[in-house]
Amino acid sequence: MMARTRTSRDDSTAERILDVAERLVQTRGFNGFSYADIAAELGITTASLHYHFPAKAALGRALIARYAERFSGALHRIDQDLADARAKLAAYADLYAGVLGGKRMCMCGMLAAEYETLPQPMRSAVIRFFDENRTWLAHVLSEGLQDKTLTFASPEEEVAQGILSTLEGAMLVAGPYGDMAPFKSTVRVLLANLSS
Amino acid sequence: MMARTRTSRDDSTAERILDVAERLVQTRGFNGFSYADIAAELGITTASLHYHFPAKAALGRALIARYAERFSGALHRIDQDLADARAKLAAYADLYAGVLGGKRMCMCGMLAAEYETLPQPMRSAVIRFFDENRTWLAHVLSEGLQDKTLTFASPEEEVAQGILSTLEGAMLVAGPYGDMAPFKSTVRVLLANLSS
């Protein structure tokens, strides 16, 4: 009962639009690209874009929704695949490293900067993304206390907030240098502080 | 031999333009405001704005220049006024807290997000700002080893990079919540990790 002949990746126009728009948001910001940019890259017209996403705000909502879903999936996979909390945290940092390695900023970090200019639905989605990350991190930190792979003195929630802030900031500051080194330095110090 | 009757603050039109534009960059981003926004707020026309700053790129350059100069002054004042490295670091974090308390993002953090869309002169200025901050931090960290008010294992440069990243990220993530609490949590954890 397959709806389509695709293997796993969805090549529909809507998905290809999201792919291009996603890269543009992550590199230039939501206010830094236009429908014309996407259309030109895909070889279609802006009118076609409006068929799939009637307004830019709708495109924005779809972008965060898909991004957050993927990220959520990655977190669950980390939970399933890795045993100790220390390894989970390292894998979490690697998620960010992968994004930066693709010359991109975290989508929600980028949108956090532009927050004041965003339509309301996008704002709520950004908040939810951060909330989910903090919750997941706090859980991993609790685990780390139990399995003794992590050491820290402050409350889980504060440390979780610190980790999220540090990784988002590390991407933000490293971006302009076009170099992974500053990011890696920061991650090294961060993880060192959480080991005995 | 006073050039003007002002007390200390410069109320010239150019300065008032910079004041408004500065707030707009820090809250909405460089791509998130227009000459019309500034003009409306000051009760002048956009043509007048172009008299003072011929192009938006020129305004942008002036904005970073003034911001970086002020920040640099604040760092030197910290060096003069405070004795131990621990206190200097706390004062440094307070600089960021003050910006966030004014419902703003660090200007260069904001511009780092928009980096790809910026004219070249603004890009270099953003890089220089971060460089100066890292250098200053590394110096304070060295001091902290000597006066024994700071403890850390990683190289000064890496820790400096980590501090800068953490503070920028803490502002970025806290912004959307309109609340100082997440920022303060992060700073608390950060400073705790640098104390014995």
Added chain:
DNA sequence: GTCTATAGGCAGATAGAC
């Protein structure tokens, strides 16, 4: 679903009067 054509608005920017 994709196109052509176009509307309507706002962007950054300039000329020239006062």
Added chain:
DNA sequence: GTCTATCTGCCTATAGAC
């Protein structure tokens, strides 16, 4: 220095043919 008037271009968005 500040204005009015205007230009050009780009932006989001829509109508309607294919």
